[in-house]
Amino acid sequence: MTRTVDVPDLVARARSGEPRAVARLISLVEDASPHLRDVAAALAPHTGRAQVIGITGSPGVGKSTMTSQLVSALRRKELRVGVLAVDPTSPFSGGALLGDRVRMQDHATDPGVFIRSMASRGHLGGLSWATPQALRVLDAAGCDVVLIETVGVGQSEVEVAGLADTTLVLVAPGMGDGIQAAKAGILEIADVFVVNKADRDGADQTVRELKHGLSLARRERLGPSWRAPVVRAVAARGEGIDDLVAAIGEHRSWLVDRGELEHRRQARAAAEVEAIALAQLRSRIGDLRGGTALDQLAKRVAAGEVDPYAAADDLVEGLR
Amino acid sequence: MTRTVDVPDLVARARSGEPRAVARLISLVEDASPHLRDVAAALAPHTGRAQVIGITGSPGVGKSTMTSQLVSALRRKELRVGVLAVDPTSPFSGGALLGDRVRMQDHATDPGVFIRSMASRGHLGGLSWATPQALRVLDAAGCDVVLIETVGVGQSEVEVAGLADTTLVLVAPGMGDGIQAAKAGILEIADVFVVNKADRDGADQTVRELKHGLSLARRERLGPSWRAPVVRAVAARGEGIDDLVAAIGEHRSWLVDRGELEHRRQARAAAEVEAIALAQLRSRIGDLRGGTALDQLAKRVAAGEVDPYAAADDLVEGLR
Structure with a gap:
């Protein structure tokens, strides 16, 4: 099912308190929809x-x-x-x-x-x-x-x-x-x-x-x-x-x-940003896996040709 | 306590079945000692x-x-x-x-x-x-x-x-x-x-x-x-x-x-390499945190100036 998503409109309606718009936005973030980034960007100024x-x-x-x-x-x-x-x-x-x-x-x-x-x-x-x-x-x-x-x-x-x-x-x-x-x-x-x-x-x-x-x-x-x-x-x-x-x-x-409230909220934001960054990196590694880089390294590790730390270095190098 | 570690000697003694050498090597990997990588490299051909x-x-x-x-x-x-x-x-x-x-x-x-x-x-x-x-x-x-x-x-x-x-x-x-x-x-x-x-x-x-x-x-x-x-x-x-x-x-x-044994072992090696790579990346992000990059981003996220996804992009960019 394709459905057109007008993110700015949804956010405006959510801000006016429309429950269906709130529910739809939560579904968009929960399902990691392609609109997730647009939603996050549109929400930021109001959070x-x-x-x-x-x-x-x-x-x-x-x-x-x-x-x-x-x-x-x-x-x-x-x-x-x-x-x-x-x-x-x-x-x-x-x-x-x-x-x-x-x-x-x-x-x-x-x-x-x-x-x-x-x-x-x-x-x-x-x-x-x-x-x-x-x-x-x-x-x-x-x-x-x-x-x-x-x-x-x-x-x-x-x-x-x-x-x-x-x-x-x-x-x-x-x-x-x-x-x-x-x-x-x-x-x-x-x-x-x-x-x-x-x-x-x-x-x-x-x-x-x-x-x-x-x-x-x-x-x-x-x-x-x-x-x-x-x-x-x-x-x-x-x-x-x-x-x-x-x-x-x-x-x-x-x-x-x-000033602890501010401190907690910044720590929370830091953890959130870090988690998203790690998820991105993990997904790039996943792409490498699909692209056989990780699989090739894993074969060599399993065969004792290279140790897992050296293989990880290669993998991280490949992200650049 | 500083102790000189002769990794090749330890591995040779472990391979000859000396329990103390085995115990010492496990301690070295368990404590994430500076010798961890040397140990991993020396073990690889024998695994x-x-x-x-x-x-x-x-x-x-x-x-x-x-x-x-x-x-x-x-x-x-x-x-x-x-x-x-x-x-x-x-x-x-x-x-x-x-x-x-x-x-x-x-x-x-x-x-x-x-x-x-x-x-x-x-x-x-x-x-x-x-x-x-x-x-x-x-x-x-x-x-x-x-x-x-x-x-x-x-x-x-x-x-x-x-x-x-x-x-x-x-x-x-x-x-x-x-x-x-x-x-x-x-x-x-x-x-x-x-x-x-x-x-x-x-x-x-x-x-x-x-x-x-x-x-x-x-x-x-x-x-x-x-x-x-x-x-x-x-x-x-x-x-x-x-x-x-x-x-x-x-x-x-x-x-x-x-052929499933080979397949399981390669999957195991892949997971191991991936985990080490992620730990390396996480530690680099941690270095960024110490270096205030993440903290600055977190402040901007907490203030609603930037959304966490855009901040994560910046952070990942900073790893390069």
Whole structure:
């Protein structure tokens, strides 16, 4: 199916808040369409405004319910909200998270909310490479806040922290998450901890474990730094949401006051540019592979005629 | 500590079977020492001989016990055997798998067996990038067979399949592994399935699940292909080991007869060369980062002055 794409027109319509134009732009970046570069260029002047909040945590911890509650709270402040739900465990687009997305249906008819599920590309998990581009679409479309929700598996939680201004890590009592967090390096990426389902047995212990882990981690750092608060909530009943919104606001003020927001965003842009550059280089190597340069080198390596480092030198030389 | 390294001498001593020289060479490649390239060049002419067998499976499935049994079986045939135990979950070198390695102590004093534990480099799992180089050391040292054992988490099992001529996937009854295997794309990487602990309840069901999954997967493929057998074993009692060795031998014959062994090894070499080339390019980009080129671009991207694709073009241009 060929379809003419008028990128400037699409961007103009997305900026006026037309949901279909927003959806189409995200599809264009997600499918790595030939228009991807045009879209990126057209979006650039309109980006950099949205506040980006990452939400991660183990399966079953209540991320979708919490996301839905945050959307409601932000809408009460008359903010435009985008939601990117990224499922790094699914190789399939779109439908992967529909089960969970049912909880988001409260917002499906709200013209001030854009919701998009994204699957990861490729076989092996990790945040979709298209996520930063989709974020740019929502940013340019005038979202004041974009929530990026992803399940905490493998490196996706680290990647979501890389994209977000503020990263929320949800844990629940009795899942051993407090101790897990300390082990898995989660203490470093969380700007705000949320103990969800805090009406359950073990909530106090989970809060204690987190605070203990945080105090140990803090001691290892030099100089003053943000002290990640631990917020209790029961998302299913809307409890603790105001505290969470307040904590997010405090973190944002801290970021702005210290120039850290600018710093994080530049680091994010650097990572994005670097990833795109590497993808380009990889694809050139792929072209070389198709063009038999890599295959010829590989044959010689397999035969012991040349070592893989010398072969890699030849390959890099061939890119010039 | 500076230590003079006589690479040709080390390689000569490793080839004569001196364990300390083998260990030293693996350390040199594992630590990405300045001698890495010299080592790779000196090893190249002596590589490509060893048969490589990958062993993967969930934690607790009995991989180390099975590996130890396979070593014994191969030693009875008077073959020299190398074992690389890669723990992709540990950021620490060496000691990571020592608990399990206790089972390998039967072979610790056997001069025909080299055993090496390797941790993954970097924070986020995946097989150690040094594994292919360590494999080359063992190959050049005259190992007839190298067993690469890794726990099946995330992409490590896919990576081990990429390194091996024959990949064994171990499952155990009652762990839901049969169904998991069908879900997780394991059916595609296994050349031989081993239902270990086959004296336990549920072994028949696990075998059925695997065979069912395999028959479905086979139907989706075009043309004839290897039919991965399902072997029952009780590694702790040495049962089923002969069947397993036979199955590995049949797979090897199949590979050789169809020219597939050569094809796999070239694909492996291509992947290795590509990975080294990309690492070189990434490090050059890193140099650019230090040299402020990437930082300047990132600032402009964050400010919306340029889109990330155009910035990446500039960056790649700067590599020339």
